[in-house]
Amino acid sequence: MKVLGACPLDCPDGCSWVVDVEDGVAVGLRGNKAHPITRGALCVKVNRYLEQLKSDERIMHPMRRVGKKGEGRFERISWDEALTEIAARLTGITEEFGGEAIWPFHGTGSLGYIQGLEGFSGRRFFNALGASLHDPTICSIAGTVGLKYTLGTSGGMDPEDFTESKLILLWGTNPLTSGHHGWKFIQDSDAYTVAIDPVRTRTAERCDEHLAPLPGTDAALALGLMHIIVSMGAQDDEFITEHTEGWDEFRDRIAEFTPERVAGITGLPVERIMALGERIARTRPTAIRASQGMQRHAGGGMALRALACLPGITGDWAIPGGGLHYSTSGHFDLNLPELMRFDLLPHPVRTLSMTRLGEALLEVDDPPVKALFVIAANPVGSNPEQRKVIRGLEREDLFTVVLEHFPTDTVGYADIVLPATMQPEHLDVLAAYGNLYLVWNEPAVPPPGECLSTTETFRRLAQQLGLTEPALYDSDEELARQLLKGHDLDRLRTEGFLKVAPRPVPTGKLQFVSPRAEMAGHDPLPAYTPPADPGDGLVLISAASHYFLNTTFANNPELLRRAGDPTVTLHPDDAATRAITDGTPVTVSNTRGSFEGIAELSDRVRPGVAATPKGRWAKLSGGATVNATIPERDSDFGGGAVFHDNRVQITPR
Incomplete structure (x- = not known):
C-alpha cells in the first residue's frame, strides 16, 4: 500500500512523500514524483526518516522524573497517572497564580498546522485555561x-x-x-x-x-x-x-x-x-x-x-x-482564527517571547512561569544563551511537560515526558514556505507503543480537567476542515498537494516610506543598522548543518558519522594570530558561555569571521553547543533572534 504524506520539518520545500506500507509497517519512503517541487527526491536528512521512526531510542510511554532535573532519570508511568498528575499540577498553579503562569512553548519540530507549527496544535486547550500566548520569534x-x-x-x-x-x-x-x-x-x-x-x-x-x-x-x-x-x-x-x-x-x-x-x-x-x-x-x-x-x-x-x-x-x-x-507563507489563505480559537480566552493574556526563554523562566514574576509545556521543540539545543535556559529549566518549582520522540537535551529537565507520534502516524496539513503548495499528510501506520498525537494528548487532558467546551474535542479531520475552509479538502487529500494562487500586495503599492514603521518607532525609510554585539574577537556564524535539521536527526548514528566532530572554520590569517593549526582542538567562548570544537582552516570564511554548523545535542557534544555563546537579545523588528550577531574568542585547548 502506498500512502501520501508530507515532510513536517522546518525546511522551505514542504515535500510531498510516499510511504510504502506492508502489513501495517512502513517499509519505504520516497519523494512524490508528481509533486512539482519534490520531483521524487528527498534530502540527505529525510532519506533516513524511517530509521528515526523505528529507532530503539524512541520514547514509547509516559515517564515521570525520579532524579534531579538534568540527570535524565525517569520511571515509566501509565497515561492515566500522567494525565492525573498534569491536571492536578495545572489546577493548583491556575488557582494560585492564574492561567498566565502556564506557557505552551512550541517549536518548529513539526510545521503541521494540526499537530505542530509554533502553537497551533493545542492552542485551543491553552486558551481555555487562560495560558500565556507564545510568540514564535526565533526563526523569521x-x-x-x-x-x-x-x-x-x-x-x-x-x-x-x-x-x-x-x-x-x-x-x-x-x-x-x-x-x-x-x-x-x-x-x-x-x-x-x-x-x-x-x-x-x-x-x-x-x-x-x-x-x-x-x-x-x-x-x-x-x-x-x-x-x-x-x-x-x-x-x-x-x-x-x-x-x-x-x-x-x-x-x-x-x-x-x-x-x-x-x-x-x-x-x-x-x-x-x-x-x-x-x-x-x-x-x-x-x-x-x-x-x-x-x-x-x-x-x-x-x-x-x-x-x-x-x-x-x-x-x-x-x-x-x-x-x-x-517566505511564501503570506500567500496561504488559511482559516487560522477558527483553528486557534482565541475567543476561548477568558480574558486578555500576556505574550511570552520564544527567543527570551531563559529570561522568562528566571526573571518574569507577574506571574512567574510555573508550568512549561514543550511541544515540537528542543530549547536547550535551539535557544540562545544555553546556560541561562538550563538554569531556568533547573528550577524545582517549575513544572515542565515535554512531548517528544527522543530523549533530547530538553527532555532531561522534564517532570513528565509524553510520547508523541511521528509524521507517518498521524493526520496533518502543511503549507510550504518555499513554494505555493499545500500538502496533505495521511496517517500511514499505527502509532507504536503508547505514543499519541499532540491533538489526542490535549483532548485527553481536557477531559481529565473536566473542560466542557466542545471545540476542545474536535477530531483531526474536523480541525483540518476548519483550517481549509475555502479550499478543496477532498481534492487535497486525494492528490496529496494543491497549489494556491499568490495573494496581491494589500496596499497595492510598494512603500519606500513606511508610516507603519514610523508608528512602531522605526526609521520610516530603509536604513542600515550596525551589528550590536559589543564584544571583540571573531564574528561567529552558526548556519544550518547539511546533516541535521535544527536539532532533528542530531542523534541519528549515520548522520552523526557523516557530520563528524564539531568543527569551527577559521580563515588561515585569523588562525595564525591565535597559534591555531588545522585540526587543533579549540574552545570558543565569550561572556555568555563556551563550547568545544576542532579547528578547520579554510578561505571559505572571510577574515574576521568563523563558522560552525548548528543543530548538535549538547549531551552528545561535550555538554555545550554553539548556542551557549549566542545572546538572548532582540533584533530590530519583531523581537527576532540574533544568532549571527555574536562575537567570540577562539583559543587552542
Whole structure:
C-alpha cells in the first residue's frame, strides 16, 4: 500500500512523500514524483526518516522524573497517572497564580498546522485555561516584519518563476543544504548566479560569483547597489511612479550610500560592489532569494526591508522571474482564527517571547512561569544563551511537560515526558514556505507503543480537567476542515498537494516610506543598522548543518558519522594570530558561555569571521553547543533572534 504524506520539518520545500506500507509497517519512503517541487527526491536528512521512526531510542510511554532535573532519570508511568498528575499540577498553579503562569512553548519540530507549527496544535486547550500566548520569534519574524513594512506582505515572488530569471542573487541563503529543491529551478534557468554570504557555502561554490560581506551589513550593501543603479539612471521611472510611494525621500537616502562608504561597512572591494550594481542595472529580470539566516542580527528586519526595495527601483516586481522570495507563507489563505480559537480566552493574556526563554523562566514574576509545556521543540539545543535556559529549566518549582520522540537535551529537565507520534502516524496539513503548495499528510501506520498525537494528548487532558467546551474535542479531520475552509479538502487529500494562487500586495503599492514603521518607532525609510554585539574577537556564524535539521536527526548514528566532530572554520590569517593549526582542538567562548570544537582552516570564511554548523545535542557534544555563546537579545523588528550577531574568542585547548 502506498500512502501520501508530507515532510513536517522546518525546511522551505514542504515535500510531498510516499510511504510504502506492508502489513501495517512502513517499509519505504520516497519523494512524490508528481509533486512539482519534490520531483521524487528527498534530502540527505529525510532519506533516513524511517530509521528515526523505528529507532530503539524512541520514547514509547509516559515517564515521570525520579532524579534531579538534568540527570535524565525517569520511571515509566501509565497515561492515566500522567494525565492525573498534569491536571492536578495545572489546577493548583491556575488557582494560585492564574492561567498566565502556564506557557505552551512550541517549536518548529513539526510545521503541521494540526499537530505542530509554533502553537497551533493545542492552542485551543491553552486558551481555555487562560495560558500565556507564545510568540514564535526565533526563526523569521524580523524579516517578515521588514518585508511587510515595504510590501504589506512577506509573500514575495513564486520561486518557480526563477526559471525565467536572467540574474539571481542568492543572498544569505544556502539552498543546497537548506531546501535543495529550490535549487532545481535556478538550475533550469540560464541566469547568472551571485551568492552573497560571509561563508563560501556549498551553494556559493556552484554560483558564477561569490561576494562575502561582513555579517550584518546586508542593508548597507543593498542600499549601495541601489545607489549605483540610480547613479546610472537605470531605475524604472514608470514602475516607481505607478507602483510605489515615497520615492523622493528614499532617493535621498540612497544617495548617502556611496560605493566607497559601503565598501568600508561591508569589507568588500569597491570594484566588486560597482560591478554587481552595474550588472543588476542592465539585467532584467533579476530575482533575489533571501532566507532566514541573513536577518538574524541587530538590523535583520531592516535588511529585508531594504532588500525588497531593490526590485522596486528596477521594476522587477512587475516582471515574471523578477522580485524577491523570502517566505511564501503570506500567500496561504488559511482559516487560522477558527483553528486557534482565541475567543476561548477568558480574558486578555500576556505574550511570552520564544527567543527570551531563559529570561522568562528566571526573571518574569507577574506571574512567574510555573508550568512549561514543550511541544515540537528542543530549547536547550535551539535557544540562545544555553546556560541561562538550563538554569531556568533547573528550577524545582517549575513544572515542565515535554512531548517528544527522543530523549533530547530538553527532555532531561522534564517532570513528565509524553510520547508523541511521528509524521507517518498521524493526520496533518502543511503549507510550504518555499513554494505555493499545500500538502496533505495521511496517517500511514499505527502509532507504536503508547505514543499519541499532540491533538489526542490535549483532548485527553481536557477531559481529565473536566473542560466542557466542545471545540476542545474536535477530531483531526474536523480541525483540518476548519483550517481549509475555502479550499478543496477532498481534492487535497486525494492528490496529496494543491497549489494556491499568490495573494496581491494589500496596499497595492510598494512603500519606500513606511508610516507603519514610523508608528512602531522605526526609521520610516530603509536604513542600515550596525551589528550590536559589543564584544571583540571573531564574528561567529552558526548556519544550518547539511546533516541535521535544527536539532532533528542530531542523534541519528549515520548522520552523526557523516557530520563528524564539531568543527569551527577559521580563515588561515585569523588562525595564525591565535597559534591555531588545522585540526587543533579549540574552545570558543565569550561572556555568555563556551563550547568545544576542532579547528578547520579554510578561505571559505572571510577574515574576521568563523563558522560552525548548528543543530548538535549538547549531551552528545561535550555538554555545550554553539548556542551557549549566542545572546538572548532582540533584533530590530519583531523581537527576532540574533544568532549571527555574536562575537567570540577562539583559543587552542
